[in-house]
Amino acid sequence: MRLSPLVIAFAVLLTACTNESGNQTAQRTEVGAVDEQPTLATSERLHNPVRYKVKDGHISYIYKGLQEGTEEVYFTDYGMVEIKFTKTVRTNPFQEGESKDEHIDLTTLMRDSAIYVVDNLTMNARRLDNALLYESALQSPNLDLNEVAEEVYRSRGGIIVDTQNIAGMPAEKWLIRQANSTEWRWKGIMLKTMVELPRALVQVEAVKIDTTSPLPEGIFDLPKEVNVQEGTSMKKWMEELAKPIERKKLFDLTDPSKHYDKQGNVIPKDSLRVE
Numbered sequence: 001m002r003l004s005p006l007v008i009a010f011a012v013l014l015t016a017c018t019n020e021s022g023n024q025t026a027q028r029t030e031v032g033a034v035d036e037q038p039t040l041a042t043s044e045r046l047h048n049p050v051r052y053k054v055k056d057g058h059i060s061y062i063y064k065g066l067q068e069g070t071e072e073v074y075f076t077d078y079g080m081v082e083i084k085f086t087k088t089v090r091t092n093p094f095q096e097g098e099s100k101d102e103h104i105d106l107t108t109l110m111r112d113s114a115i116y117v118v119d120n121l122t123m124n125a126r127r128l129d130n131a132l133l134y135e136s137a138l139q140s141p142n143l144d145l146n147e148v149a150e151e152v153y154r155s156r157g158g159i160i161v162d163t164q165n166i167a168g169m170p171a172e173k174w175l176i177r178q179a180n181s182t183e184w185r186w187k188g189i190m191l192k193t194m195v196e197l198p199r200a201l202v203q204v205e206a207v208k209i210d211t212t213s214p215l216p217e218g219i220f221d222l223p224k225e226v227n228v229q230e231g232t233s234m235k236k237w238m239e240e241l242a243k244p245i246e247r248k249k250l251f252d253l254t255d256p257s258k259h260y261d262k263q264g265n266v267i268p269k270d271s272l273r274v275e
Contacts, residue, residue, distance in 0.1 A: 049080060049133070049144075050078035050142075050188075051078060051082075051188055052079035052187055053078070053187040053188055054078070054187050054188075054189070054211050055076065055077070056075065056215055057189075057210060058072070058074050058209075058210045058213070059073045059075075059189070059208070059209050059210075060209075061204050061207070063088050063203070064203040064205070066197065066200040066201065066202050067090040067091070067104075068088060068089055069087050070086075070087055071088070072085045073085075074215055074219050076215060076220070079145075081111045081220055082109075083107065083108065083109045083110070084106075084107070084108040084109075085107055086106045086108065087104070087105050088103075088104045089103055103121075105121050106120065107120055110130060110133075113129065113133075114129060114130050115127070116226075117231075118222060123223070123226050124226075124229065125227060126229055126230075126231035127229065133145070136148050139151070144188075145188070146187075153183075156176055156177075156178040158175065158176040160173065160174055160175075161174075161175045164184060166186065166192050166205070166206060167207055167209050169186040169191060169209060170186065171192065179195070180197075181193060181195045190204075191206040192206060
């Protein structure tokens with residue numbers, strides 16, 4: 001089974017990135033001595049899926065471009081348990097007035113083979129079956145989801161072009177031409193990503209990483225007042241996304257002077273019998 005980049009982006013990476021400060025010593029003092037982090041034992045890797053090569057951590061991200069705002073990410077169990085607090089404003093370039101800005105306030109929790117997406121404005125949540133994440137891990141002999149992600153990148157023409165300092169960490173820079181995206185990854189963690197859209201740019205960048213401080217107590221617990229509703233499975237959700245959606249694309253860049261079929265392909269003028 002070959003996974004699409006969209007599957008990896010949501011189910012495998014689930015995290016949202018250039019801080020070229022020359023004072024790396026000062027940054028490492030702030031984020032902690034990474035070299036003292038516990039290494040991932042081979043026996044542990046062979047029995048439990050892992051996403052990151054770091055056991056616990058807290059990352060602060062900034063969104064720029066089409067979507068602006070902040071995101072706080074906490075993870076444990078080598079990234080298999082993770083919670084994100086996202087507060088952003090997304091701009092629709094095809095809308096005018098106040099309606100063009102969409103305010104996003106979400107909590108996303110991944111735990112126990114499930115993903116909970118909470119709308120903090122209404123306290124309603126959807127539960128998604130995330131068994132796909134564990135199925136994906138089986139593609140790696142070490143159950144290493146980072147290995148799976150990198151293999152998908154390579155299948156899409158992705159290559160490592162450089163290593164750069166992102167938030168004080170040496171991140172590998174991946175250029176993925178087929179997806180018009182660039183990603184910087186450190187120990188399986190995406191520290192920065194840039195996606196070029198036809199009319200805009202989306203960038204997410206880590207500005208602070210702490211992998212040594214104790215995590216806040218109860219950080220992976222959802223508030224009791226959250227109304228959790230059963231959603232669908234990640235696999236079914238991805239299958240639905242793969243189907244053609246008539247006139248419901250996020251960025252509909254179709255030319256009004258041309259004609260399109262249901263799949264978005266241009267219909268030749270001759271076949272329409274139009275003078």
